[in-house]
Amino acid sequence: xxTAMQFCIALFFVRPVHAQKFDLAATPPMxxxxxxxxxxxxxxETVIRQMADALVSTGMRDAGYQYIVIDDCWQVSRDSAGNIxxxxxxxxxxxxxxxxxxxGKGLKFGIYTCAGRKTCAGRPASExxxxxxxxxxxxxxxxxLKEDWCNTGxxxxxxxxxxxxxxxxxxxxxxxxxxxxWGSNKPWHWAADVGHLWRTxxxxxxxxxxxxxxxxxxxxxxxIGNLDLQRGLEEFAGPGHWNDPDMLEVGNxxxxxxEERSHFSLWCMLAAPLMAxxxxxxxxxxxxxxxxxxxxxxxxxxPLGRQASAVSIREDLEVFVKPLQGGDTAxxxxxxxDQPKKLDLAWKDYKIGGGLxxxxxxxxxxxxxxxxxxRATIGRHEVIVLRLSKxxxx
Numbered sequence: 001x002x003t004a005m006q007f008c009i010a011l012f013f014v015r016p017v018h019a020q021k022f023d024l025a026a027t028p029p030m031x032x033x034x035x036x037x038x039x040x041x042x043x044x045e046t047v048i049r050q051m052a053d054a055l056v057s058t059g060m061r062d063a064g065y066q067y068i069v070i071d072d073c074w075q076v077s078r079d080s081a082g083n084i085x086x087x088x089x090x091x092x093x094x095x096x097x098x099x100x101x102x103x104g105k106g107l108k109f110g111i112y113t114c115a116g117r118k119t120c121a122g123r124p125a126s127e128x129x130x131x132x133x134x135x136x137x138x139x140x141x142x143x144x145l146k147e148d149w150c151n152t153g154x155x156x157x158x159x160x161x162x163x164x165x166x167x168x169x170x171x172x173x174x175x176x177x178x179x180x181x182w183g184s185n186k187p188w189h190w191a192a193d194v195g196h197l198w199r200t201x202x203x204x205x206x207x208x209x210x211x212x213x214x215x216x217x218x219x220x221x222x223x224i225g226n227l228d229l230q231r232g233l234e235e236f237a238g239p240g241h242w243n244d245p246d247m248l249e250v251g252n253x254x255x256x257x258x259e260e261r262s263h264f265s266l267w268c269m270l271a272a273p274l275m276a277x278x279x280x281x282x283x284x285x286x287x288x289x290x291x292x293x294x295x296x297x298x299x300x301x302x303p304l305g306r307q308a309s310a311v312s313i314r315e316d317l318e319v320f321v322k323p324l325q326g327g328d329t330a331x332x333x334x335x336x337x338d339q340p341k342k343l344d345l346a347w348k349d350y351k352i353g354g355g356l357x358x359x360x361x362x363x364x365x366x367x368x369x370x371x372x373x374x375r376a377t378i379g380r381h382e383v384i385v386l387r388l389s390k391x392x393x394x
Contacts, residue, residue: 023240024175024176028271030067031065031110033247034047034051035247036278037252043090056106058288063292065276070110072121072123076088078124078129110144110176111145113147114127116151120148127152130163137173139171143176145177147178148181161191165194179194182199188233195241197244199245199246201229201230203220206254210222211224223262230243230270234307234308242271242273245270247276248263248264248275250277260287261290262381262383264290264291264296265383265385267300268300269300269308269320270307271302274297299387302324303325304324317337317341328388329388330385331350331385334383340378341377343374344373355369357369358386361386
C-alpha cells in the first residue's frame with residue numbers, strides 16, 4: 001500500500017507539466033491564515049477544518065474569501081527520500097486529505113515554507129529542496145504557497161525566490177506565490193515577475209500604532225506602522241502583482257470596532273491581499289460585519305487594481321484616493337489622531353469636481369454630492385469611506 005506521501009508524488013507524475021506563468025491573482029487574494037491567532041502551537045487538522053467550515057457558514061466564502069492557509073509549524077522532518085513530513089499528531093490524515101476537505105468546501109488550500117535552511121520556527125524549510133517541495137505541494141493539491149525568509153544566510157533574495165518560482169511552474173499546478181521577505185530587499189522593484197504578492201514590511205502586530213525597528217530601519221509591527229510603510233509603493237501594485245502589508249488583525253480582541261473598520265478599509269483602499277487572522281468560529285457580529293462588508297470589499301477587488309494614494313495629511317486627518325474601474329473614485333477619510341475631528345472638505349482641494357454622487361460604504365447610504373463641501377464629524381481612529389460616481393451604487 002502506498003503511503004500518503006507516496007500517493008501524492010505518484011499523482012504528480014501523471015499530471016501534465018507546463019513551464020508558463022499561470023494567470024493568477026488578477027485581484028488581491030482573499031482568505032484566512034493560521035498565524036495571527038494560532039501561531040505555532042495552536043494549529044492542527046481539526047482547527048483547520050473548522051476554519052474552512054466557518055469560512056463557509058459565516059458568509060465569508062460568499063463575500064470572496066477563498067484560501068485557507070496553514071502557516072509555520074505543520075512540518076516536522078524529511079523522510080529518507082527527502083520529502084517533507086507533516087506532524088502526524090497534529091495532522092493524522094495528512095496534508096493531501098486536508099487539502100481535499102478544503103477543496104470539497106469550494107475553497108482553496110495554502111501552505112507555508114521558508115527559503116532558508118529552517119523556517120522561522122525552526123522546522124524543515126526549502127533551501128536545497130525547492131524542486132522536490134514544489135512537486136510535493138502540487139501533488140497534494142496546494143493552491144497558495146507562502147515562502148518566508150528566515151535562516152537564509154548569504155542567499156540573494158531575488159535568486160532564491162526565482163528558484164522557487166521556477167520550481168512551481170515546472171510542477172504544473174496553478175499556485176499563487178506569496179513572497180514574505182518583509183520588504184528587506186525592496187521586492188517591489190523585482191518581484192512582479194517572480195510572485196503574485198510580496199511583503200512590503202515586517203510582521204503586523206495585534207496593536208494599533210507601535211513601530212518596530214529592524215536593522216536600523218522602520219519595520220512595521222502594527223496597523224499604523226505597516227500602513228505608513230506603504231507610502232510611495234502605489235506604482236508597483238496591479239493585477240497579478242500586489243504589495244502586501246501583511247495579514248488582518250480584525251477580530252483578535254485588541255482593536256476597537258472603529259479601529260477594525262479603519263484597518264480593514266485602509267487595506268481595501270491599498271488593494272492589499274486580505275488574509276483574515278482571527279478565530280472564525282467565535283467572531284462577534286461586529287467583526288463579521290467588518291470582514292464581509294461587500295461595498296468596501298469591492299474597492300479591494302476592483303479589477304482596475306489601483307492602490308490608493310494618500311493625497312493629504314492635515315493634523316492627523318489623512319485622505320486616500322483610489323481610482324476605480326469605470327470612472328468611479330473611492331475616498332477614505334482617516335482620523336489617525338486620538339480626538340474626534342470636524343470635517344469641512346472642499347472637493348476641489350483634492351482635484352475632485354462637482355456633480356458626483358456620494359455613497360457612505362459603512363452606513364450603506366447615499367451621502368449627497370460633491371457639489372457642496374463634505375461636512376461630518378469623524379471619531380478617533382475612525383474612517384469614513386465614500387464612493388463617488390455619476391450613478392448611484394447600492
